[in-house]
Amino acid sequence: MTLNPRTTRYEFFGPPGAVVVTLVTTVVPYLLYFGCESADQCPPSSVEALWTRLCSLTLADVFNLQISLLYLGWVGYLALLYYLIPGNWHKGTVLRNGKQLEYKINGFRSLLVTCALAFIAYRVYGADVFLYISDHYLHWLTAAWLFATVQAVFVYARSFRRTSPEEPVLLSLGGNSTCAFYNFFIGRELNPRLGNFDLKVFNELRPGIIGWLLLNFSFLIKQAHVLNGYITESMALVFFLQGVYIFDTFIYEASVLTTMDVTTDGFGWMLSFGDLVWVPFIFSLQSRYLALNPVLLSPTFSVLVAVLGITGYLIFRLSNSQKNIFRTNPRDPRVKGLKYIETESGSKLLITGWWGMARHINYLGDWLLGLSWCLTTGFNSPVPYFYVLYFAVLLIHRERRDDHKCRTKYKKDWDRYCNIVKYRIIPGVY
């Protein structure tokens, strides 16, 4: 069997869908910006008002050379930390060519160094450094988009490089169709690397997620600036709940190596854009909203939102950890009592514990945490709720893709498993 078979099954309705997703996802972060530019314009009073605003834009409103160069510096700084900071090397999953790649795990230390530098910058230069970030939001957004797109072109072109016939470039199963644009969008090469520097894992975790924390901090400072040194509980709450998710990502950095994005998906425009643009600029929507529209929540409502967020986080974390522990050592006392089914492929599938409740209970936890972020903004505007709507669509689509992957891998064992664990994401409902 050939190592790189032709892709026969398209995602996103194939090439036309890929074009639509590229255009729509590019426009959405800008629309969300102009759709929520000030307290009384969130959303704007009419489509006409939004249109008039869009028509008044100049290039200087959206693009700034200095910020674009600073953005390059930001990515370069994180790449430098990757090399300079010591870390443990972890093996990824076994690839189709029988190889296992190694990944340096030092993201958490990079996050801590960046937080320390941000703190020093704040003490030395004051709030201005962070106001510079929040005030140039659109310029950063365009810079990130340009970088993501250039990077996607680079990895696509490089996937055609000459290699020895014994060691061909390993392509993703989904990104080797007959349509060049589709392959560029979905990702042609599985794990593009420069030496041992893995572009996909670097992008997935560092510039976007650490950038999201810095953006959130800059919006917190912005609110404090507007409110003369004071921040609302809602801002503190969203900063805390998103901070928990960001720190969790780096504490459990190695577990990203088993996610679908790393094991199965190619690195193309969609992930490059998703990691660098979508994550920081869409995930910071709530703190940007709160910087412009300080919301006062009642103490009871704040507690309820915090409880919802922590519950969502615990479902997300405990279920993911349970699967990781079970897959690493099924005899570990923490998972010893759990029931599972054996499959012909040799892997075991849990049927009790978190994974007996629904086939993707971890998605439910992630979504509930996301809902708590949105609720910190109150109910005055629908704009910050865009996040949970998009996330529901992403998770439903992702669950279907994972189901297809598992059905292909486990065949009749997967049907047996689905008969025992009946629900996809929400126990008793879906």
Ligand SMILES: NC(=O)C1=CN([C@@H]2O[C@H](COP(=O)(O)OP(=O)(O)OC[C@H]3O[C@@H](n4cnc5c(N)ncnc54)[C@H](OP(=O)(O)O)[C@@H]3O)[C@@H](O)[C@H]2O)C=CC1
């Ligand atoms: N914030 C965001 O924007 C996003 C967050 N995420 C989060 O990323 C995390 C990882 O998600 P994802 O990569 O989709 O996949 P999951 O972590 O949900 O893992 C799915 C894989 O786990 C294995 N598996 C499935 N059922 C069982 C079982 N019963 N027992 C043991 N193993 C099982 C299968 O792999 P195998 O072949 O090994 O059997 C399956 O392909 C999630 O928590 C998700 O919420 C994801 C997307 C976006």
Ligand SMILES: CC(C)=CCC[C@@H](C)[C@H]1CC=C2C3=C(CC[C@@]21C)[C@@]1(C)CC[C@H](O)C(C)(C)[C@@H]1CC3
């Ligand atoms: C169409 C479009 C906008 C696609 C982009 C999707 C991406 C935004 C997401 C695909 C999978 C993701 C993951 C995370 C962020 C969002 C993207 C890139 C993630 C890094 C967030 C932090 C988590 O702890 C995680 C590491 C589990 C997660 C992995 C998947």
